[in-house]
Amino acid sequence: MIIPTMFLLLTSVFFLMHIIPGDPVRLAYGDEMPEEFIQDIRHRMGLDRPIHEQYIEYMKRFIRGDLGISFTYKIPVRYKMLERYPTTLELTLGGIILAVFLGVPLGILAALKKGGAIDHIIRIMSLYLYSNPSFWLALLFQLYLGVVLGIFPISGRFNLIGRVPHVTGIILFDSLLAQDFQVFWGNFRYMFMPWLTIGIVRVPMLSRISRASMLNVFGEDYMTTARAKGLREWLVVYRHGLRNAILPIITSIGGSFTWLLGGTVIIEKIFSLPGMGSLLMDGLMGRDFAMIQGIVGIYAIIVVLTNTFIDVCYAAADPRVKF
Amino acid sequence: MKLNKIKLGESNLVKLFKVAPKSAQAMVIIGSFLVSILLFFIIFGPIIAPYDPFEMVEISWEPPSNKHIMGTDALGRDLFSRLIIGTRYSLGVSLIAVGFSLLVGTILGSLSGFFGGPLDKILMLIMDALWAFPGFIFVLIMAVVLGPGILQTAFAISIGRIPGNFRMIRSLTLSIKERGFIEAEKVMGANSLHIIRYHIAPYYLSILFVTISLGMARGTLAVSGLGFLGLGVPPPTPEWGTELAYGRVFLLAGGWWMVMFPGFFVLLSMLGFNLLSEGADTILNPTVRRLK
Numbered sequence: 001m002i003i004p005t006m007f008l009l010l011t012s013v014f015f016l017m018h019i020i021p022g023d024p025v026r027l028a029y030g031d032e033m034p035e036e037f038i039q040d041i042r043h044r045m046g047l048d049r050p051i052h053e054q055y056i057e058y059m060k061r062f063i064r065g066d067l068g069i070s071f072t073y074k075i076p077v078r079y080k081m082l083e084r085y086p087t088t089l090e091l092t093l094g095g096i097i098l099a100v101f102l103g104v105p106l107g108i109l110a111a112l113k114k115g116g117a118i119d120h121i122i123r124i125m126s127l128y129l130y131s132n133p134s135f136w137l138a139l140l141f142q143l144y145l146g147v148v149l150g151i152f153p154i155s156g157r158f159n160l161i162g163r164v165p166h167v168t169g170i171i172l173f174d175s176l177l178a179q180d181f182q183v184f185w186g187n188f189r190y191m192f193m194p195w196l197t198i199g200i201v202r203v204p205m206l207s208r209i210s211r212a213s214m215l216n217v218f219g220e221d222y223m224t225t226a227r228a229k230g231l232r233e234w235l236v237v238y239r240h241g242l243r244n245a246i247l248p249i250i251t252s253i254g255g256s257f258t259w260l261l262g263g264t265v266i267i268e269k270i271f272s273l274p275g276m277g278s279l280l281m282d283g284l285m286g287r288d289f290a291m292i293q294g295i296v297g298i299y300a301i302i303v304v305l306t307n308t309f310i311d312v313c314y315a316a317a318d319p320r321v322k323f
Numbered sequence: 324m325k326l327n328k329i330k331l332g333e334s335n336l337v338k339l340f341k342v343a344p345k346s347a348q349a350m351v352i353i354g355s356f357l358v359s360i361l362l363f364f365i366i367f368g369p370i371i372a373p374y375d376p377f378e379m380v381e382i383s384w385e386p387p388s389n390k391h392i393m394g395t396d397a398l399g400r401d402l403f404s405r406l407i408i409g410t411r412y413s414l415g416v417s418l419i420a421v422g423f424s425l426l427v428g429t430i431l432g433s434l435s436g437f438f439g440g441p442l443d444k445i446l447m448l449i450m451d452a453l454w455a456f457p458g459f460i461f462v463l464i465m466a467v468v469l470g471p472g473i474l475q476t477a478f479a480i481s482i483g484r485i486p487g488n489f490r491m492i493r494s495l496t497l498s499i500k501e502r503g504f505i506e507a508e509k510v511m512g513a514n515s516l517h518i519i520r521y522h523i524a525p526y527y528l529s530i531l532f533v534t535i536s537l538g539m540a541r542g543t544l545a546v547s548g549l550g551f552l553g554l555g556v557p558p559p560t561p562e563w564g565t566e567l568a569y570g571r572v573f574l575l576a577g578g579w580w581m582v583m584f585p586g587f588f589v590l591l592s593m594l595g596f597n598l599l600s601e602g603a604d605t606i607l608n609p610t611v612r613r614l615k
Contacts, residue, residue: 004448004452005451005452005455005456008448008449008452008453009452009456013464016464016465016468017468019468020467020468120346123346127350127594127597127598127601128594130593130597131540131590131593131594131597132590132593133544133547133548133586133589133590133593135547135548135551135567135586136567136582136586136589136590139567139570139571139574139582139586140582140583140586142574142575143574143579143582147574147575147577154575258455258456258457259457260457261457261460262457262458262459262460262463263457263459265459265460265463265552266548266551266552269552270571280460280463281463281552284463284464284467284554285467292464296460296464299456299457299460300456303455303456303457304455307455
């Protein structure tokens with residue numbers, strides 16, 4: 001699956017990029033530059049060659065791991081990505097962890113109390129939350145938690161100024177590794193609202209999947225057997241219920257992760273986080289072909305890796321799954 | 324069971340609605356109510372709107388007052404009028420997107436499901452590749468490629484929805500092709516029209532209704548998301564997401580109304596369509612019905 005997916009995505013994005021109106025070189029250097037200079041740059045970047053030659057050249061380079069040079073930043077796309085990806089990873093992981101810890105228990109609770117008041121409340125709440133546009137939620141958090149109450153910084157990323165050694169780039173982990181709790185807390189305050197936004201937007205999905213999946217399992221004979229054995233209810237739910245219901249939940253978590261590759265574009269813009277989403281947005285605005293293609297290519301790899309990782313999780317969670 | 328409530332001569336839909344769980348009934352009723360408010364705005368928008376949505380009627384950034392119940396925007400235009408008229412654009416773009424993606428998805432999906440073979444394999448490969456990838460990135464790229472505009476935005480959004488619709492229609496076609504009851508009808512000598520009218524159409528239509536309703540919710544979100552990023556319907560067209568983006572600039576200075584009200588309109592329509600599709604799914608879809 002990985003080869004055709006990558007090939008299709010890269011090819012379609014390559015050709016789409018070349019029909020975008022607007023000359024990227026002109027956009028990068030501004031209107032004042034003389035035409036000869038622009039032509040020279042175009043020539044040196046190979047942009048004046050026939051499109052099929054450019055395409056073959058691009059594909060060859062991509063296979064070698066060379067993503068090209070960004071028009072706007074004038075440095076290799078790879079460097080820019082290495083600088084930006086930890087922010088997005090930190091944002092995504094935190095948001096998903098929050099969503100899982102809120103969504104899955106709520107779903108299980110709803111399944112346990114099926115048809116009762118709690119089930120209805122959870123269902124209505126998740127439908128309501130599901131209908132909230134993420135950007136609106138983010139702005140409301142900024143307004144109430146940031147401006148009115150002033151508990152959390154409104155936007156931006158916590159500035160380390162080299163206080164904690166760079167290990168993973170994810171400040172949350174790096175600060176823990178260095179045991180610098182001041183940095184940990186400072187970073188937490190900056191990331192809290194973005195995490196909350198992502199978390200809340202994803203909770204409905206996870207709680208619904210968990211509920212449906214648990215309900216499926218509750219009808220099984222082994223649940224009755226477990227109860228008949230006299231096991232305590234939480235053990236029945238955890239060991240016999242959740243362990244069997246976990247597969248769709250894992251799929252849904254993986255789905256959240258790939259969904260977030262798109263979702264972070266808006267979240268990063270609102271909270272001024274220097275991540276991959278804002279890099280993509282800048283690339284799109286500046287007609288930065290190399291950057292857009294590079295990001296789409298990397299995202300395709302991430303999508304495929306996530307799906308593979310989910311398959312591995314399947315095998316770990318369910319001994320019946322064999323490769 | 325509430326079967327005793329059913330009267331003779333009622334249509335199937337009414338019967339299904341009556342035996343459905345209370346929660347699903349409530350969802351459909353509230354959802355339809357919200358959607359009809361929006362429809363009302365679309366049809367009677369110019370009559371309800373107290374001011375011209377394109378005219379500067381007040382100083383900029385007036386907070387809500389009796390004269391302007393939702394305040395005024397960056398250019399001194401009445402926000403309430405703009406949002407009411409904006410319903411046409413936000414939902415209209417979303418509707419075009421849903422319609423187009425459904426059309427393409429239906430054509431490709433039924434071809435793929437019906438004929439199978441190499442065509443099916445190739446289409447599945449393409450659609451699976453697109454399906455795995457986050458749709459919003461495609462929508463963003465397409466929006467930049469096509470440029471700003473109402474039809475362009477609608478088309479960009481529909482691209483993100485095609486793989487999902489394709490997969491749904493393909494599996495529907497396959498399941499109908501293989502269903503035993505259709506085979507049985509044929510054996511009993513029923514003609515194609517009878518089979519389509521009584522066995523295929525109800526099945527298709529119920530799923531179609533849920534899909535369109537859900538698509539409208541997602542579509543409206545995408546329209547306002549693109550508008551928010553400045554890639555959607557261009558100004559001065561009053562579109563909810565674009566209004567929100569204007570308001571965001573003024574948010575930190577306390578201009579809450581410019582963010583609160585446009586977002587509320589998006590929330591209202593998403594809630595309406597989500598409730599409608601969820602309730603209808605419970606009522607119409609037998610596999611969902613069992614789980615509730």
